[in-house]
Each structure stands twice: as C-alpha cells, then as structure tokens.
Amino acid sequence: MTALSGTIPVFASLEGAPIALKAWILGMLENMGMPEPFLMLVSIQLSILGFFSVFLLLFVLASWFERKILARIQNRRGPNRVGPAGLLQPIADGIKMLTKEDIVPVAADKVLHACAPVLIILPAFLAMAILPYGKNMTPVELEVGILLFFAVSTATELAVFMAGWASLNKFSMLGAMRAVAQILSYELPLILAATSVVMITGSLSLTAMVEAQGGYLLGILPNWHVFTPWGFAAFAMFFISALAESNRTPFDLPEGESELVAGHMTEYSGFKYALFFISEYLGLYVVCGFAVALFLGGWQAPLPFLTFIPSWIWFFAKILCLVFVAMWIRGTFPRVRVDHLMNFAWKFVIPLGVMVLVSAAVWHLAGRGPLGWILSLPPLLIPYWLMARAYGRNYDAGGRVYRFAE
C-alpha cells in the first residue's frame, strides 16, 4: 500500500472488503457454534456465490450495454421502454425466456439435446474459479491454472457438437461443424499466445503471472507484458482468437442467420436457448479475464499513483474495457467468410504464434531490456512482412469508392 491509501480510508478499507465480508460471516457462524466441516462448506459456497453473482450481474448489464452501444454505433436509441434508459430490459427478456415453451424436435436425441446447454455453460463457470480477481483473491490457487482453462474450454466444442448432432437438423449440424472447426483452429493460437507468457514467467499459475507484471519501469510505465514486443503480438493474437473462440463478430459465422438460421442453436427455445446466450457472454468475460491476467497486468494499477484504488476494481475495469472493445468490433466489422477464417488461422496466426515464442525466448535471453527490444522485434516483423507480402501479391482491392446520399 502506498501512502495515499492512508489518506483515503474508504479505498483502503475497500481493498480487503470482499475477504473481510467473508471472514465476518464465517466468524458469526463460528460464534453460533457451527461444526468445522460445515464452516468449510460455507466458506467454499460463499466464494462460489461471490463470483457467480458478480458475473451473472455483469452478464445482465452486458446484454443491455451491448444493445445500447450497437444502437449508438448505428445511430439508433436502443432499448428505452422498460425502466430508465431501458435498464430493466434484461429482466423483461429473462421473464420472456423463462415463460417460453420449451420445444424439443420429435426426432431429436432427447437426452443429448437437453445435456448440451448445461455442458456449454460449464467451462465458463469452472474457469472463473482460477481467475485472480485481486490481491489474495484467487478462489482456487492452482499450480497449473492456465492448463485448467484450456482443458475445460474443450468441453465447449463437445457441447456445440452435441447440440448440433442431437437436434437432427441440417442447419444445426452444419453450424456445429463450422463452430467446432473454428474453435479447434483458434484454440492453437490461443495456447501459443499463452505459452509465451508461461515461458517468460516460468510458471503456469495465473497469480504468479500477475505478480510478475508488478512494478513500474522508470517509476511510471507499468511493467505489463503487453508493453513488450512479443507481449503485444501475443496479446493481439490472444484477443483475436478469443473473439473466435467465443463466436463473437466478426467470427460469428457458425450462427450466420442468412445461411444457417442460428447454427447449432436452431432447434433450441426457451431457457435452453438462453443458456447458450448466457454461456457466450460468460465465455467472453472469462476469456477477457484471462487476457487481462496474462497481458494487461491483472489487478495491477496502470499508474503508480493510482494504486490506492482496490485491486479488484482494476481487474473488473480492465475486463469491462476489453468487453467494450469486443462490442465495438461487433458494431464495426462485417462477418468473415468461412474459408478466409480458416486460412487466417492456419496460414497467418499460427505461424506468427510460433514466431512469438521465438521472440519471447530472445527477449528473455537478451536481458529483458533495451537490447531485448532491438533483438526481439525482427523475429516478429520479418515474418509478418514476408507473409503479408506473399498473401497480398495477387490481391487487388481496387480503389476506394465513395457514394454520398443526394
């Protein structure tokens, strides 16, 4: 804690507030004479309830926020009838989803059809357990944290496949095949980008990664991984792959409505459909949380004199910034074509991902300083330039044509 936190007691007490609240509840139960195993159970449940409720609240806010931002980008007003500025719209949507009829196709595989929406929401919740939300605020301290994220996120592919196959609908199946191929292809760059951070930190634990990004260069510049040559490239790769993994625009073609109705979600209605929807947003939050922890300094403050603001506020603020960027991209870019998507992953991002590893190794061996900057840039820039030249040789976009309204 810096000296400033002493002068602003509100923030100083907020820093440990979630932990203090938990300790207070547990202490109260202990005074009431509860047995030890029960207290342990309550302690676990309180942590789960904490991030469960925070993320579901964030989901509710995001669904409103996304519609407002898209409306702003498209010169509309967005939701504005339910509650002030449409803020209660998500609640109205939730009631609608809950009261809708749950339709299961006659020919569908009933069990798998019902399992898929439950399974698809699982990875996001499991991965939430290992995010470092603040100083000493990691719910489950795992030595192999980052591996858990990649291991459980594979369940998404299976759930999408189950949903598509069990629906017995050609649009569902085609959408699921596309989605699985896409998630599989973009899992590789995601892992490669994260591996570079593992190489530099020398640990698979997220807490260790965040702590390695502490401190400030020259007393002002944060020591985040994104401010290094390899870190910047890896962050860009990670974010692009994260958008593809969570089926966000411009990579939302598994559910391209003009050709596939709604992809693997075509035959779902009512709350099962809502579960797919929720899992998409929660997945986005979680993967942005990992991006923040890996590259953007986790709960570290961006400037030394801002450390008086509690660490967990910084963490959530950074997540929300990334989620905002994802919404901004959704409002700006058109959907990519399926062959472009695959070519981009396999011929461009994955080779660059290997070069990011080389660059990170050079950065480490060259002393992580000015020399590292000079030596670790060429392994990134030369392949980038060569690939861009090679792929762009036969491509002529034509001149830019402006058409104005008369």
Added chain:
Amino acid sequence: MNATAYILLGILLIASGTGAAVLRNPVHSGLSAVVAFVTLGMLHMALGAQFIGFVQLLVYIGAVAILAVFAILLTRPEASHLPCLRPLRRAVAGAVTAGLVLAALLIAIFRSPSLNREPGPVAEAPVAEIGELLMTTHLLPLQTIGVLLTAALIGAVLFASTNHS
C-alpha cells in the same frame, strides 16, 4: 487419496467405459468414452498429479475425442457394407481378443516393480520437476517426438495439397 472419491470415480469410470463398448449408437459410445477420459483425468487430479490430469483432459478431449466423434460422424454406420462375421464367430473373436488384451495387461501390471514399492512422498513442485526432467534427462525422447510430430504435420500438408491439384 480419499477412499470415497476413489470408489465413486471408479464406478463412474467402469460405467462409462462399459457404455463406450456396449452402446448401440456410435455417437453415444463416443461421448461415453469422453466421460471415461474425464473421469480418468479426475482420478489423476485426486492423486495429486494435477498437471497429468489436465493434460489428459486437454489431449484426450480437446483432440482425440473430437477427432473420433468427427470420424464417427463422417462415416455412416447404417450405409456401410463392410464384410462382417456371423454373430457366433463375432462373439468368439471378440472374446478371444478381449482375453488376450486382458492377459497382456495383467502380466504387465503384476510384473511392474511399482507394486512392491512403497509410495514415495509427494513432490513439492511436480510441474517444475516434470519440465526440468524433460529438458535434461529425457531431452532426446522429447526432441525425437518433436521431429516425429513435425514429419506428421508436413505429411498431412502434403496429402492435403496433392489431393487438391
């Protein structure tokens, strides 16, 4: 390791493994095999080998199971006209194969020196140790596997590109 957890996971493992073998629908048996992989990973984790457990999940579900399910999907079982043995011969052939595999496994298990060894103390930092060992003692096998995988990758690209032209 907790005995209750071991028994529960064991029951789940046997049930899902049996399901993978006996379920009629190939996609169902594929997914049942996935449950078996997950349970196996959980057993590793319950034994304290977190790294092995998660790698098991990552490799077997993320890659092997997805590929298997895709392969099942792309081959249509009801439309295949593969030569098939008669039911009685099929049962005998299955029993003989299963018996041979079981015998091989049992011999391997009972001849393994780890049966007579006392369980050693759990290492403090297994992941770091695994990495250390891979980079020093087992460097040659690691590099060999790397070369093998690179060859497989190049081979796959070659196959794909010659089919196109």
